[in-house]
Amino acid sequence: MNIDLQEIIHAREEADCLADAPAVEAALDRMAEEITARLQHSNPLVYTVMNGGLIFAGRLLPRLPFPLETAYLHATRYGLSTHGTLLDWRVRPTQDLRGRSVLVLDDILDEGHTLAAVLDHLRGEGAREVLSAVLVHKQHERKAFPGMRADFTGLDIADRYLFGCGMDYKGYWRNAPGIYAVKGL
Ligand SMILES: O=P(O)(O)OC[C@H]1O[C@H](OP(=O)(O)OP(=O)(O)O)[C@H](O)[C@@H]1O
Numbered sequence: 001m002n003i004d005l006q007e008i009i010h011a012r013e014e015a016d017c018l019a020d021a022p023a024v025e026a027a028l029d030r031m032a033e034e035i036t037a038r039l040q041h042s043n044p045l046v047y048t049v050m051n052g053g054l055i056f057a058g059r060l061l062p063r064l065p066f067p068l069e070t071a072y073l074h075a076t077r078y079g080l081s082t083h084g085t086l087l088d089w090r091v092r093p094t095q096d097l098r099g100r101s102v103l104v105l106d107d108i109l110d111e112g113h114t115l116a117a118v119l120d121h122l123r124g125e126g127a128r129e130v131l132s133a134v135l136v137h138k139q140h141e142r143k144a145f146p147g148m149r150a151d152f153t154g155l156d157i158a159d160r161y162l163f164g165c166g167m168d169y170k171g172y173w174r175n176a177p178g179i180y181a182v183k184g185l
């Protein structure tokens with residue numbers, strides 16, 4: 001696909017900032033405290049859901065001052081689109097999960113189908129407990145299950161199409177330091 005870089009730059013320039021970099025830092029600090037209190041004695045295996053979870057994990061993990069192991073899996077439902085479809089598993093977990101405490105990190109819980117499928121899969125592999133942490137919880141009533149939330153949430157954000165902090169706009173701006181909403185979406 002040919003990407004119009006001018007359009008990508010324009011989208012960033014005219015986007016609404018819904019959480020600036022200091023707000024994200026504060027959310028990460030609070031989440032790290034909550035996760036530490038819950039998991040510091042559990043020797044957890046921490047899964048990052050690629051690609052969106054990459055930046056969140058890279059910023060959260062150094063804030064966790066206890067022993068843990070890391071791994072990744074890759075599941076995608078949106079591709080380069082702003083609408084989700086069927087979940088496409090690209091890399092499934094390969095570690096032995098029996099008896100383990102597992103924490104899943106992802107950038108956003110939107111409709112929640114991605115997280116629900118990932119959690120189901122990990123529980124099916126015999127983990128003792130599977131918890132989830134997302135940087136962003138999108139505020140709407142279209143969740144996979146009514147009232148669905150991750151165990152740990154950084155920020156509740158309005159029902160717009162978001163980018164930044166790992167979330168992409170047409171594959172770009174995962175590197176943007178705050179959380180932005182595309183104009184008109
Ligand atoms: O709650 P849902 O509606 O299921 O959406 C959330 C998922 O969507 C994004 O992934 P995406 O499919 O865009 O792939 P990516 O991580 O490569 O950006 C995001 O990283 C979450 O994994």
Ligand SMILES: Nc1nc2[nH]cnc2c(=O)[nH]1
Binds near residue numbers: 110161162167169
């Ligand atoms: N980039 C991005 N990915 C998503 N996946 C689910 N919701 C969103 C969103 O608002 N932005």
